[in-house]
Amino acid sequence: MRGLIRYLLKNYAFLLFLLLEVFSFILIFNFNSYQKAQYLNSSNKVTGTVYNTYNAIRHYFSLASVNRKLAGENAMLKSLISDLPYVKVTPYSVIMKAEVTDSVYRFVSARVINNSVDKQNNYITLNKGRKHGIKPDQGIINSDGIVGVITTVSESYSLGFSVLNQRWGASAKLKKSGTFGPLSWDGKDSRFASLTGIPFHVELATGDTVVTSSYSSAFPEGIMIGTVHSLEKPAGENYYSIDVMLSVNFRALSYVEVVENLKRNEIKALESKKEDDPDNQ
Template identity: 60%
Template sequence: MRSLFRFLIKNYPFLLFIFLEAISLVLIFNFNNYQKVKYLNSANQVTASIYNSFNSVVNYFALVKINRELAHENATLKTILQTVPRIEIIPDPIFSEGVETDSSFRFISARVINNSVNRTSNYITLNKGKKHGIKPDQGIISREGIVGVITRVSDSYSIGLSVLNQRWSISTKLKKNDFLGSLAWGANEYRFANLLEIPFHVELAFGDTVLTSGYSSIFPEGIMIGTIQSFLQPEGGNYYDIKVKLSTNFKALTFVDVIDNLNKAEIKKLEHLIQDDPNNN
């Protein structure tokens, strides 16, 4: 304590000068508009510079993550090309020119700009619209698997209904035996859904892979949906209660591909003819 007093007494003139200088600056900046504006502008420039530097670092690491996801996406699409016949990949026109070939499907890349996971009907907003070839009833997939289906489109943007909704189900098949079923979301967890219509005589195992069946004009056959997490045989029933872990992490969506079935109109027209045929009633 004595040392502190000695320090204060010894440096009293300097400390008093600093104190009075601080009071003077406060009075100048508070009661003189010109100096106040100059001070605030300088402070804002310093703050903006700090934020800009921080954002540059954040954006750098974000670009690393985005590039990594694009590499995974390209690898996934190459795999799809090997397993699903007659598919054409249409790259983003900003980066390269599309090559037209005789194909049944094309993929239009898009970025997710909004996404929900906590509602009973969840939606995804994409940065592509009509002028990019996006139309209602086109499927949406990610590098991890199935995502949803396009419902509304404007010139530059589109909205898709996510798998995380109770308004529609997806035609599925088990990878190991091609047995057909359907997938429906229970509005409980964003990583899980229910696999329906699988009877007891079908052999199941933990980790069995669930894929799209191809019995739809929205998704090609063989797109990843998820893996079986658990299954039970309820008393008095004929079908399993099956919980599927979805392969897509809906909280981490960045890039997706919208699937355009080039033969959809022809298929729908033919199916309508069958439905309207009185001999089929």
């Protein structure tokens, strides 16, 4: 203990200098927007690089599982391409025109380099970013179903909400009846989500398939979400309480596809004009 005190007394000038330097940097980053922005951009880049390196090592030791996953992704894309009249392949993506909805979608393959599942609000980090065409509000899917949505991008990486995030929900529908409702996560079990807004008069049974509806601009219609695991008719209510078993295993994510609806801006612009129309107020 005396040795530590002697060391501190001997080097107090240098230690005081370091303390003042740290305090100065804190003041600079907190009260100067430019320096703060530069720091945050650098921090995001470093964090993405660290995640990427760690995931690359882990990825090397799980090649067999990853290869099976890639085979599933390729099968999904091939099945989509076979039904579409227009396909264009680029180094980073596949652009395709959906025959039914007449919407153009662009798919970019990405690797999951970080993923949380045990928090109330879980996120996914991908190794693709702005330079690959990734933008906020694009959907994330894999061969098993929907995964989440992009929220933030940097030049080479992107961050998104997963389905396991209480701040985000998806527009879902029952495949059999077409009845739609919002899907959300209650923050408890990573295997299940809740579907609401389905009235009692709709015929419903466990095992029924739940897919994305046509009301989401982030996903093509009909992407798998899961199956009805359990349902109840709460007393005094008009809508089912439905637990959906998610088709995606969020504890084993490796590769995903980021989906861009190339007509999204046109749709949003049209809808904003309707909101601004005084006749629709």
